[in-house]
Amino acid sequence: MTHEEIEESVPLYAAGALDRTERQTLEAHLLSGCASCHSALKDYQSVAALLPLGLGPTSPPRALKATIMAGRNPAPIPAEAAPNEPARPSLEPGEWMNHLFPPVAPARSWSLPWAVGLATLLIVAVGGYLAWHFATQRSVDTSNIQRLEASLQDKSSKLADVHREVGNQAKALAELRNEMQQRMNEAAEAKEQLAQREAELEETRVQLSQRGGARTAGTPQDELATLLRIPNVKAVSLTGSDMAKRAAGFLLYDSRTQKVWLYSVNLPECPAGTTYQLWAIHDKPMSIGTFHMDRGETAHLLVMKVPSFTDAKTYAVSLEPSGGRPQPTGPMYLLSRS
Amino acid sequence: MDKPSRHATSMIDPTLLALVVKGDQQAFSQLYDHSSTLLFTLAVRILGNHEEAAELLQDVYLEVWRKVSRYDVGRGTPVAWLVTLTKSRAIDRLRARAARGYRATSALEAGTAAQFADLGPSPFETQADQELRIAIGAAVAGLPQAQQQAIELAYYEGLSHAEIATRLNQPLGTVKTRIKLGMSKLRDGLQQCWNHGELQ
Numbered sequence: 426m427t428h429e430e431i432e433e434s435v436p437l438y439a440a441g442a443l444d445r446t447e448r449q450t451l452e453a454h455l456l457s458g459c460a461s462c463h464s465a466l467k468d469y470q471s472v473a474a475l476l477p478l479g480l481g482p483t484s485p486p487r488a489l490k491a492t493i494m495a496g497r498n499p500a501p502i503p504a505e506a507a508p509n510e511p512a513r514p515s516l517e518p519g520e521w522m523n524h525l526f527p528p529v530a531p532a533r534s535w536s537l538p539w540a541v542g543l544a545t546l547l548i549v550a551v552g553g554y555l556a557w558h559f560a561t562q563r564s565v566d567t568s569n570i571q572r573l574e575a576s577l578q579d580k581s582s583k584l585a586d587v588h589r590e591v592g593n594q595a596k597a598l599a600e601l602r603n604e605m606q607q608r609m610n611e612a613a614e615a616k617e618q619l620a621q622r623e624a625e626l627e628e629t630r631v632q633l634s635q636r637g638g639a640r641t642a643g644t645p646q647d648e649l650a651t652l653l654r655i656p657n658v659k660a661v662s663l664t665g666s667d668m669a670k671r672a673a674g675f676l677l678y679d680s681r682t683q684k685v686w687l688y689s690v691n692l693p694e695c696p697a698g699t700t701y702q703l704w705a706i707h708d709k710p711m712s713i714g715t716f717h718m719d720r721g722e723t724a725h726l727l728v729m730k731v732p733s734f735t736d737a738k739t740y741a742v743s744l745e746p747s748g749g750r751p752q753p754t755g756p757m758y759l760l761s762r763s
Numbered sequence: 764m765d766k767p768s769r770h771a772t773s774m775i776d777p778t779l780l781a782l783v784v785k786g787d788q789q790a791f792s793q794l795y796d797h798s799s800t801l802l803f804t805l806a807v808r809i810l811g812n813h814e815e816a817a818e819l820l821q822d823v824y825l826e827v828w829r830k831v832s833r834y835d836v837g838r839g840t841p842v843a844w845l846v847t848l849t850k851s852r853a854i855d856r857l858r859a860r861a862a863r864g865y866r867a868t869s870a871l872e873a874g875t876a877a878q879f880a881d882l883g884p885s886p887f888e889t890q891a892d893q894e895l896r897i898a899i900g901a902a903v904a905g906l907p908q909a910q911q912q913a914i915e916l917a918y919y920e921g922l923s924h925a926e927i928a929t930r931l932n933q934p935l936g937t938v939k940t941r942i943k944l945g946m947s948k949l950r951d952g953l954q955q956c957w958n959h960g961e962l963q
Contacts (some may be wrong), residue, residue: 489799490799
């Protein structure tokens with residue numbers, strides 16, 4: 426709409442002949458501050474407001490004043506306190522006078538142009554608020570995302586630290602295992618060396634014994650106790666036969682020293698002219714040695730040195746004539762469990 | 764006719780409204796006396812019915828009593844404010860009535876020019892009101908009837924130019940021109956009174 430068209434609509438506005446859209450267009454134009462249209466409207470509205478004064482007067486009913494005076498509230502309600510009317514009429518007092526003079530103070534009447542102005546202000550305010558709200562929300566969202574990203578980075582960093590720590594601990598554990606394995610190897614080596622040293626010591630004792638007959642290294646019981654601490658000694662247990670059910674025996678063979686130890690218990694006393702003889706049986710029986718059980722003797726330790734003994738599968742003790750025999754001839758008293 | 768018509772309606776002092784704002788009952792009574800005839804005349808002109816005009820006037824004055832603080836002297840004379848309020852409420856009633864399917868027939872179809880044609884002095888009017896009524900009546904009566912009719916349909920029945928064009932079965936541009944020319948002539952005709960300070 427051109428300014429000329431708007432200007433031409435001013436008298437129609439004053440007469441109340443514009444439709445809503447045209448009214449709003451003109452009011453928006455007036456609010457924009459067009460001085461010439463303001464001036465024109467001032468003239469036309471002044472004319473319009475005076476038109477009823479030209480009508481032939483008609484007096485109201487006499488009773489109307491009394492009715493009105495009686496119907497008032499005790500006091501007029503200030504504009505600020507006036508209750509909002511649910512359905513505002515299409516026109517308000519002062520509407521046609523709104524542009525008689527440029528407003529110098531905030532409008533106190535709710536004329537349509539000012540309502541439009543206020544509505545525009547409200548729209549701007551709401552728009553501003555929405556923009557602000559959107560911007561704020563976006564800012565908050567951005568802030569949240571940044572915070573979450575920072576948190577994620579922090580967590581990732583901590584996770585990497587944990588991984589590093591776990592790796593270090595695994596490494597330390599592996600080192601510990603290696604160290605432990607090394608220590609175990611050293612211990613085994615030390616144990617072996619110890620056994621070697623003990624064997625050498627035993628050998629020395631035997632040699633000393635053979636040379637001087639002196640029992641400086643201790644009794645056979647001491648040797649047996651030493652022998653029991655050596656892990657690679659072959660051990661065989663023997664049980665009593667029907668001839669001596671209560672009898673039992675325990676045989677040890679130390680390959681390093683090539684010595685056999687037989688510890689027997691509860692064998693019967695040897696009758697006169699007899700002796701017990703120990704046999705190692707591989708393909709054929711081989712005599713290892715003889716020993717004698719005297720009256721009242723319940724346990725006997727036989728220690729013999731034999732060159733080859735490990736191949737034997739069975740061990741036995743028989744009762745033989747004194748001095749022994751090359752092959753077993755008498756009854757068996759002890760037999761190994763094969 | 765009694766007291767009201769002896770007050771100069773066109774000369775209502777804005778300070779009277781200021782007193783009403785403060786709850787001055789005497790001032791309110793005076794305001795009624797000054798303005799009720801003019802407003803009742805306007806209401807009857809628009810509604811075409813004395814009883815409904817009286818109801819309307821009751822509503823208008825009670826609204827004036829409640830909302831008088833909204834009056835701003837900087838925006839117009841007290842009379843202009845009261846006229847505008849009354850006219851607005853009357854047209855609201857007219858539209859509500861139209862929405863209910865009822866059409867006023869008495870006002871316009873009785874011949875609008877006749878009401879302005881009654882320019883004879885009333886024995887109960889003040890001199891100022893009488894002169895003003897004559898001046899305005901003359902200005903309106905001086906318009907071509909087509910222009911006068913178009914203005915009255917807009918002013919007293921609240922019709923838009925499009926509705927007037929339909930009612931009168933005239934082109935829209937013609938109706939616009941009639942209103943525009945009529946208003947210009949009224950303005951020019953009343954310019955002298957305006958310049959002399961008779962119209963405030």
